[in-house]
Amino acid sequence: MSEKIRVTVWNEYRHEKAEEKIGKIYPEGIHKVLADYFDGDDKYEVKTATLDEPQHGLTDEVLNNTDVLFWWGHMAHDEVDDQIVEKVQSRVLNGMGLIVLHSGHHSKIFRKLMGTSCNLKWRVADEKERLWVVEPGHPITEGIGEYIELPKEEMYGEQFEIPSPDELVFISWFEGGEVCRSGCVFNRGRGKIFYFRPGHEEYPTFYNEDIKKVLINAANYVAPVKRGDSRPEYAVNVSEPLEKIKEKE
Amino acid sequence: MSEKIRVTVWNEYRHEKAEEKIGKIYPEGIHKVLADYFDGDDKYEVKTATLDEPQHGLTDEVLNNTDVLFWWGHMAHDEVDDQIVEKVQSRVLNGMGLIVLHSGHHSKIFRKLMGTSCNLKWRVADEKERLWVVEPGHPITEGIGEYIELPKEEMYGEQFEIPSPDELVFISWFEGGEVCRSGCVFNRGRGKIFYFRPGHEEYPTFYNEDIKKVLINAANYVAPVKRGDSRPEYAVNVSEPLEKIKEKE
Amino acid sequence: MSEKIRVTVWNEYRHEKAEEKIGKIYPEGIHKVLADYFDGDDKYEVKTATLDEPQHGLTDEVLNNTDVLFWWGHMAHDEVDDQIVEKVQSRVLNGMGLIVLHSGHHSKIFRKLMGTSCNLKWRVADEKERLWVVEPGHPITEGIGEYIELPKEEMYGEQFEIPSPDELVFISWFEGGEVCRSGCVFNRGRGKIFYFRPGHEEYPTFYNEDIKKVLINAANYVAPVKRGDSRPEYAVNVSEPLEKIKEKE
Amino acid sequence: MSEKIRVTVWNEYRHEKAEEKIGKIYPEGIHKVLADYFDGDDKYEVKTATLDEPQHGLTDEVLNNTDVLFWWGHMAHDEVDDQIVEKVQSRVLNGMGLIVLHSGHHSKIFRKLMGTSCNLKWRVADEKERLWVVEPGHPITEGIGEYIELPKEEMYGEQFEIPSPDELVFISWFEGGEVCRSGCVFNRGRGKIFYFRPGHEEYPTFYNEDIKKVLINAANYVAPVKRGDSRPEYAVNVSEPLEKIKEKE
Numbered sequence: 004m005s006e007k008i009r010v011t012v013w014n015e016y017r018h019e020k021a022e023e024k025i026g027k028i029y030p031e032g033i034h035k036v037l038a039d040y041f042d043g044d045d046k047y048e049v050k051t052a053t054l055d056e057p058q059h060g061l062t063d064e065v066l067n068n069t070d071v072l073f074w075w076g077h078m079a080h081d082e083v084d085d086q087i088v089e090k091v092q093s094r095v096l097n098g099m100g101l102i103v104l105h106s107g108h109h110s111k112i113f114r115k116l117m118g119t120s121c122n123l124k125w126r127v128a129d130e131k132e133r134l135w136v137v138e139p140g141h142p143i144t145e146g147i148g149e150y151i152e153l154p155k156e157e158m159y160g161e162q163f164e165i166p167s168p169d170e171l172v173f174i175s176w177f178e179g180g181e182v183c184r185s186g187c188v189f190n191r192g193r194g195k196i197f198y199f200r201p202g203h204e205e206y207p208t209f210y211n212e213d214i215k216k217v218l219i220n221a222a223n224y225v226a227p228v229k230r231g232d233s234r235p236e237y238a239v240n241v242s243e244p245l246e247k248i249k250e251k252e
Numbered sequence: 253m254s255e256k257i258r259v260t261v262w263n264e265y266r267h268e269k270a271e272e273k274i275g276k277i278y279p280e281g282i283h284k285v286l287a288d289y290f291d292g293d294d295k296y297e298v299k300t301a302t303l304d305e306p307q308h309g310l311t312d313e314v315l316n317n318t319d320v321l322f323w324w325g326h327m328a329h330d331e332v333d334d335q336i337v338e339k340v341q342s343r344v345l346n347g348m349g350l351i352v353l354h355s356g357h358h359s360k361i362f363r364k365l366m367g368t369s370c371n372l373k374w375r376v377a378d379e380k381e382r383l384w385v386v387e388p389g390h391p392i393t394e395g396i397g398e399y400i401e402l403p404k405e406e407m408y409g410e411q412f413e414i415p416s417p418d419e420l421v422f423i424s425w426f427e428g429g430e431v432c433r434s435g436c437v438f439n440r441g442r443g444k445i446f447y448f449r450p451g452h453e454e455y456p457t458f459y460n461e462d463i464k465k466v467l468i469n470a471a472n473y474v475a476p477v478k479r480g481d482s483r484p485e486y487a488v489n490v491s492e493p494l495e496k497i498k499e500k501e
Numbered sequence: 502m503s504e505k506i507r508v509t510v511w512n513e514y515r516h517e518k519a520e521e522k523i524g525k526i527y528p529e530g531i532h533k534v535l536a537d538y539f540d541g542d543d544k545y546e547v548k549t550a551t552l553d554e555p556q557h558g559l560t561d562e563v564l565n566n567t568d569v570l571f572w573w574g575h576m577a578h579d580e581v582d583d584q585i586v587e588k589v590q591s592r593v594l595n596g597m598g599l600i601v602l603h604s605g606h607h608s609k610i611f612r613k614l615m616g617t618s619c620n621l622k623w624r625v626a627d628e629k630e631r632l633w634v635v636e637p638g639h640p641i642t643e644g645i646g647e648y649i650e651l652p653k654e655e656m657y658g659e660q661f662e663i664p665s666p667d668e669l670v671f672i673s674w675f676e677g678g679e680v681c682r683s684g685c686v687f688n689r690g691r692g693k694i695f696y697f698r699p700g701h702e703e704y705p706t707f708y709n710e711d712i713k714k715v716l717i718n719a720a721n722y723v724a725p726v727k728r729g730d731s732r733p734e735y736a737v738n739v740s741e742p743l744e745k746i747k748e749k750e
Numbered sequence: 751m752s753e754k755i756r757v758t759v760w761n762e763y764r765h766e767k768a769e770e771k772i773g774k775i776y777p778e779g780i781h782k783v784l785a786d787y788f789d790g791d792d793k794y795e796v797k798t799a800t801l802d803e804p805q806h807g808l809t810d811e812v813l814n815n816t817d818v819l820f821w822w823g824h825m826a827h828d829e830v831d832d833q834i835v836e837k838v839q840s841r842v843l844n845g846m847g848l849i850v851l852h853s854g855h856h857s858k859i860f861r862k863l864m865g866t867s868c869n870l871k872w873r874v875a876d877e878k879e880r881l882w883v884v885e886p887g888h889p890i891t892e893g894i895g896e897y898i899e900l901p902k903e904e905m906y907g908e909q910f911e912i913p914s915p916d917e918l919v920f921i922s923w924f925e926g927g928e929v930c931r932s933g934c935v936f937n938r939g940r941g942k943i944f945y946f947r948p949g950h951e952e953y954p955t956f957y958n959e960d961i962k963k964v965l966i967n968a969a970n971y972v973a974p975v976k977r978g979d980s981r982p983e984y985a986v987n988v989s990e991p992l993e994k995i996k997e998k999e
Contacts, residue, residue, distance in 0.1 A: 140940030179493030244428030677991030742926030
């Protein structure tokens, strides 16, 4: 890890170009709004990457110099190259933080890291979402009150087929009657993954000040720590035992 | 789920045929010894399946009629067909219990369900293993004392790259100086997975009475419960909300 | 553990006698309705105990012959004798299952076992509660659909100050805008504790068929398993090591 | 939280004065050695407190200005005043970090926060302990290799009756044949608790450079984050719902 936290914001960047309504909300793409959270703060270095760049903008050079990767995708999950997905997984297991946003629940990388379908219920109906803090001491909730209220969001509801999160930070209430585990930390290998539910492309969710706070907190939280040893890529044969083993018949 | 627990024991079944020493310990294969745990007890129906059978013995017919699947593999993980692996994963998410034994830690199915490398340290040196019970109230430990001692086993040591188990039941002490989380329950979808560390092919571990008790307990524990609804295969659009959603500007 | 599951239903039994409205809903007390779940099924032996009996009905004889204890209390938590609370705790750590209902969240025994305040938000306003199943493979949800709906309940809302549950089974949605972790399993010592949120004394919640199913499932789930050894009451000095320790300078 | 992390090291401070052998190892007390970890680093403010001071040195003034409290006790757990214990618990639930060392496993404060007996096996036999890192990405392990080796320590062995830790960071191997969950994080209320096993008074464990690193890392890790709201001391009646509740018959 460098002194600075090196953030890379990955965005599918299709909806914004294909649909006028969405393009008006995020004229330079969702990634630009997220990158702006960090831009200008010298605690961070930030760059962006999108699906239609060569290698989706996620070259080895980029991935190896990323401490925290944001991931927003939706309509083109299948177009993400399996080899890139494997590289991202490997980087996470080696300590890179990963923040998966909203419809990224169905991305290849999230499903691969979870081992489950990540299926859930959904509905787009301009409905109110209220994200309740269930772990008020958690660093990701710093500066947030008892809940975050979003006037209009897509609904995602239980049962959300994920492994039980290592830390459940937010639970959402929806106007239409559902609930969702909407802020979840998963530890995988040396890396931390934060799944955060809100962020439908038709709403200006990423401009909300509380959402911004949560995502900056999350970047700080999932950023890797330095380690005194290196991680083995394979199972390791340690033929020399640390202690003497008695010979047996 | 039928009235009986339908157990299928899957075994790679290569070592036993290829190496005389191993063939002497398990003349009809490891699967036969495991199947014999259940055979003759009318609480169970048991069958076996092996790598070199068509579809590895895991046809849809077999998988759809299995409540608990045992998995022992080692030298030929790569020969397991990806489509079969996906079917097994789907069955687990739908509620089938899965018991992964020893070197199965590196099987495709276990890695796929865990999302991590499942790497660990290892050494074959005829060394003593002592499995300590850390959750003495857990059903898998019924009838077991404070620990299980195996005079000779292969060593598997930390760091074992798995997600933090939902239930950590056993921790192993090894003569050569290592430790291992050696009895781990993972909940994935509607299914339960039990990873149990011992069972190297060169040792008669599966004849040990305590090991047998643990594996019978485990089969009972991971067997699915009946559910009042069926599991959706995809994300579900619930366009009709349960509660009225206010129209917004 | 005997062959049968020995259930004891403990109830404060004050509201029902003090308030006519409540007495009409539960004329023989909440405990009677709960005991009736098990009465007549020869898988169970059931008895009841109430606050105003000598030793609150929880003599050593009763406690030592209880596999699963239900606990409903509210207005008189402070009148429960500390010594009885300690005995119940000891029994739980020794394997007795404990099912804490609704306002029992603030009982001495639950707070003692949790180590936290167990504070939460609350409101009595005849509001709808919908309990969503978040672990559909969990034995406690057997026979339950995607959710349980209660037309009128008291609201309990987050942040509910409990340790992160070992298993989170239900999350509630409330009409008034809150959510609550409403079905939680905690493992403590050899015992299992199930906290279940609904059950306000002014509503006929315990007559609801789904609530009944959940509580019968829960009794089966938290009932203890047989162990091959006995639990030590104190720290144990094992001056004789299992392995030879080298003499050091 | 002030800008600096305010550390208070609490020590029973009896063994060091009563036994010459121990006094030679820790002439100014264990607390002095621990305080020296932080002294001179302007990231921290450090003070000490001991059992025989008035209020055990833990006045409201001290507790209210402590971000991280270390706790070492052994022979006089019972002499710690219950009111002080309650104040410490309250501070932890409000966000103060607590680091419980070695024989502190049986302290009133640890047992109160855990809700279990915290019993374990023990033996003093100059035996080797090797603490294996099981979560190599965890901030508490920063700068530590695969394990820490201590040439002589007291043995603590499983079954260690604690709730399943929220994060299991270290597992110990002992020369005499036992294992122990020896580095455990528990979240309680807004506070983090780190239990760290080594530190028997007859050995110079706290001078070990790796142990020092772990404890400095742990202080950083359990230090509270700032919160935007204050924690309620009681259950809170929110009679005004956030959403309109329909009137019912």
